[in-house]
Amino acid sequence: MAILKLHGGKQATCTRRVATVLHELQVPFELIEVDVANGAHKSPEYLKIQPFGQIPYIDDDGFLLYETRAICRYIAAKYPEYGLIPTEPKANALFEQAASVELTNFDPSASKAGLQLWIRKMGYPFPTDDKIIADNLETLEKKLDAYEAILSKQRYLAGETITLADIFHLPYGVFVTYAGSESDSVMNRASRPNVARWYKQLISRPSWLAYLDGVTTTTAY
Amino acid sequence: MVLKLHGFALSTCTRRVATVLHEYKIPFELVPVDPSKGEHKAAAYLEKQPFGQVPYIEDDGLTLFESRAICRYIVDKYRAPAGVSPLVPKDTKGKALFEQAASIEYSNFDPYASGAVREKVFKPMRGLPTDQSAYDFCVSTLSAKLDGYEAILGKQKYLAGDEITLADLFHIPYASMLAAAGCDLMTTKGPNVTRWFNELTARASWVAVKDGAKSFSSY
Numbered sequence: 164m165a166i167l168k169l170h171g172g173k174q175a176t177c178t179r180r181v182a183t184v185l186h187e188l189q190v191p192f193e194l195i196e197v198d199v200a201n202g203a204h205k206s207p208e209y210l211k212i213q214p215f216g217q218i219p220y221i222d223d224d225g226f227l228l229y230e231t232r233a234i235c236r237y238i239a240a241k242y243p244e245y246g247l248i249p250t251e252p253k254a255n256a257l258f259e260q261a262a263s264v265e266l267t268n269f270d271p272s273a274s275k276a277g278l279q280l281w282i283r284k285m286g287y288p289f290p291t292d293d294k295i296i297a298d299n300l301e302t303l304e305k306k307l308d309a310y311e312a313i314l315s316k317q318r319y320l321a322g323e324t325i326t327l328a329d330i331f332h333l334p335y336g337v338f339v340t341y342a343g344s345e346s347d348s349v350m351n352r353a354s355r356p357n358v359a360r361w362y363k364q365l366i367s368r369p370s371w372l373a374y375l376d377g378v379t380t381t382t383a384y
Numbered sequence: 385m386v387l388k389l390h391g392f393a394l395s396t397c398t399r400r401v402a403t404v405l406h407e408y409k410i411p412f413e414l415v416p417v418d419p420s421k422g423e424h425k426a427a428a429y430l431e432k433q434p435f436g437q438v439p440y441i442e443d444d445g446l447t448l449f450e451s452r453a454i455c456r457y458i459v460d461k462y463r464a465p466a467g468v469s470p471l472v473p474k475d476t477k478g479k480a481l482f483e484q485a486a487s488i489e490y491s492n493f494d495p496y497a498s499g500a501v502r503e504k505v506f507k508p509m510r511g512l513p514t515d516q517s518a519y520d521f522c523v524s525t526l527s528a529k530l531d532g533y534e535a536i537l538g539k540q541k542y543l544a545g546d547e548i549t550l551a552d553l554f555h556i557p558y559a560s561m562l563a564a565a566g567c568d569l570m571t572t573k574g575p576n577v578t579r580w581f582n583e584l585t586a587r588a589s590w591v592a593v594k595d596g597a598k599s600f601s602s603y
Contacts, residue, residue: 214532215492228480230487237480256448256457263450266490268435309434 164224166382167192171219172199173377176274176281177231178219179334182378184235186370187330188242189384232262232331239327247327254322261320261328268309269332272302277338284341300342303349307358314357329361333371336362386601387412390432391439392419393596396498396557397451398439402597403553404455406589409465409603452486455550471550478545485543485551488532496526497558504565523567530573537576548584556584560594 169185169192171178178194185192197203197218205216213220213229220229228234239247249258276299279291313320320328340348347353350362365371373381389405389412391398398414405412417423417438425436433440433449440449443461448454459471473479499522503514536543543551559570559581570581584590592600 210535214535215488215529216532226477226480228484230484230491233480233483233487236483237476240476240479252460253446255460256446256453259453259456260448260450263453264435266452267450271495306435309436312430312434 167224168195168222169193169219169378170195170197170222171378172196173379174285175199175218175378176278176334176338177217178378179374180231180331181219181221181234182374182381183333183368183370184238184247184327184330186373186381186384187247187368188238188245190238190242191382191384193380193382194378232266232327235327235331246324247330249321249324249326258321258326258328261326262331264320265328265331268306269303270335272299272306273332273335273339275299276303276342277335280341281334281338284338296342300339300349303339307349307355310358310361311355314361319361325364329365330368330370333365337366337371385444387441387443388415389413389439389441389597390415390417391597392417393598395419395438395597396501396561397437399593399597400451400554400557401439401441401454401458402593402600403556403587403589404458404471404550406592406600406603407464407468407471407553407587408458408462410458410462411601411603413599414597452490452550452554455554459550469547471548471553473544473547473549482544482549482551485549486554488543489551489554492529492532493526493555494558496522496529497555497562500526500567501558501561501565504567505561519565523569526567527569527573530569530577533580534574534576537580542580552580552584553589556590560585560590 167185167190169178169181171181171194173194173196182192182194197209199218203209204213204218210216212227217229219231219234220227221234228237236248239245243250249255276296279296282289283291317323319325336350340350343349343351345351351359387405387410389398389401391401391414393414402412402414417429419438423429424433424438430436432447437449439451439454440447441454448457456472464470473482500519503519503522507514540546542548562568562570571578
């Protein structure tokens with residue numbers, strides 16, 4: 164069986180999300196870098212595989228899949244013993260609720276602010292906008308008040324154990340902290356101790372720490 | 385005890401759930417929440433839905449919010465009626481392709497379709513000014529994204545393959561409101577998107593709820 168191929172970018176945000184989950188599940192993979200700087204992701208050949216011209220996609224022994232959360236779900240479903248997607252019906256429903264919360268209540272503002280803050284931190288030559296960052300961080304602060312309520316009753320978003328729903332908050336959950344400091348950022352405020360506790364748990368995971376300098380081919384764990 | 389859907393008749397997300405309840409012929413009671421009175425931000429409501437959003441359900445002792453999660457729960461718990469194919473495939477690859485399509489809806493369609501509808505339909509309803517440049521951005525981005533849809537739907541009937549899934553149904557509430565928002569892309573982008581959109585909006589489950597979700601006890 165061929166090694167799983169992750170077509171993306173070493174530093175690319177969504178590629179990192181997939182790599183984190185592959186690492187959680189101890190799945191060997193090869194990173195194949197897509198030459199985004201030269202528009203490789205918009206070529207007719209690429210668009211046949213990923214019609215929206217986005218990275219990443221995976222090639223799992225000939226099975227092609229794109230959309231990072233779909234990729235992560237597909238891999239997690241192969242290894243149910245890790246519990247990243249609960250299978251018991253009620254636990255599964257609460258997982259889906261948490262996964263949807265990430266999509267609708269976190270990602271819109273966190274990815275808009277986070278992408279810009281990441282661009283600035285990496286020194287990439289793309290324009291950024293103080294107002295977009297500020298407005299989206301303000302929205303995120305309010306959303307995280309609701310997270311505080313949830314996380315004051317349970318350890319993780321779907322219940323007492325970590326699931327993909329929590330992990331999907333990476334990497335943007337880290338990038339939005341670039342607007343603050345280690346001791347005080349939107350994810351780590353004294354006023355939201357449970358969010359801070361949960362956030363610190365996420366960023367301590369080996370799967371996140373493994374690719375702090377970028378995603379690399381990983382053949383052994 | 386019948387499933388309770390807490391929402392309001394014309395809410396996009398309430399109708400998203402009601403469509404799937406109709407697809408699977410599940411009786412339900414619509415328990416009205418009146419956002420104009422701020423009922424969705426009251427303390428008692430926030431206990432059930434901490435983000436103060438509509439809808440949520442109560443079914444068999446379970447409280448659940450997020451319309452797409454509710455739809456997935458319905459499909460997981462209840463059997464599809466005879467002659468209706470399951471709205472979420474169970475085989476590994478079929479499920480993966482469904483998840484890809486569900487993610488496409490959320491990342492490549494919803495922000496732009498809902499943004500356009502918010503600017504030209506919801507904001508005027510609330511007496512708020514339309515941000516024309518935000519609207520223009522949503523429509524031009526949606527147009528580019530629908531090029532991707534046109535390519536996919538030229539090869540297969542629905543977004544995840546040749547069978548309809550939840551991923552297709554998730555699009556309907558906002559897709560159906562784009563015309564009212566002055567955007568005709570669903571019927572002008574290309575023949576494949578047009579065919580798919582027309583099929584979706586002709587489904588009996590959508591027709592039953594499009595003008596307002598309501599309690600339904602027998603199918």
